[in-house]
Amino acid sequence: MTDRDTSRTLAHPEAAEIRLEGVLHALSDPVRLSIVLDLAGSADDLACSHFDLPVTKSTTTHHFRVLRESGVVRQAYRGTTKLNALRRDDLEALFPGLLDSVLTAAAAETARLTA
Amino acid sequence: MTDRDTSRTLAHPEAAEIRLEGVLHALSDPVRLSIVLDLAGSADDLACSHFDLPVTKSTTTHHFRVLRESGVVRQAYRGTTKLNALRRDDLEALFPGLLDSVLTAAAAETARLTA
DNA sequence: CCCATGGTACGAGAGTCGTCGAAGCAGACG
């Protein structure tokens, strides 16, 4: 193995193409919000197979595509698996503080509802 | 007139019933986002008729209902018109900083796209 | 080379959403 396997590449929106409405819509689904939350809590990258979601595999693919096409996550193939990472820098540059407040809000709501 | 005209009353969710997903979904529509932006820029209350939206009146009613039922705005009848106000305090208590970062992001995006 | 594994593509079905027009109701004002 070299450093990166750039065999198959995925289409991502440029930072300038990311739309606020798209990001908010992407985050307004419980499954996707939990993905983002998990991703934010982890170090850097997570394989799709890491997530334990209450939906089938094809639905998982769909949600990851929504997240990627809205500009929330960046995805790259690594052998047979696909790695996912939040686009923290791009989002922070475009919408300062937005991601963090959503993450905090999501954590607060989870705590509020499970308490 | 007394102080308030409590003739017809609207159903609003309690603060504890406001869900993050609902708020994000409510804000992910361009028409509703522009309403919220306008509301945030104004002093306190605005009549529905004040807004100049690119949709018909029945669609406007629909969008205001979504905003109200998701807990983003509070509405009250005042004679023949209906007054709208952001639920800043409730949202701030539940999701600190969220509304402000969305408003800032929306303003930034508008500036970015019209520049 | 074969096959297991991780993810994708393609319908398809149920449900929701945004939009509209037409008809209706509640106050305000003559």
Next chain:
DNA sequence: CGTCTGCTTCGACGACTCTCGTACCATGGG
């Protein structure tokens, strides 16, 4: 009273979303 204004209600329609199952492809290991 009659009428105007502001908003609502009620279908209805097309579009999109979330979900699934099945079939499929691509990589890596025996």
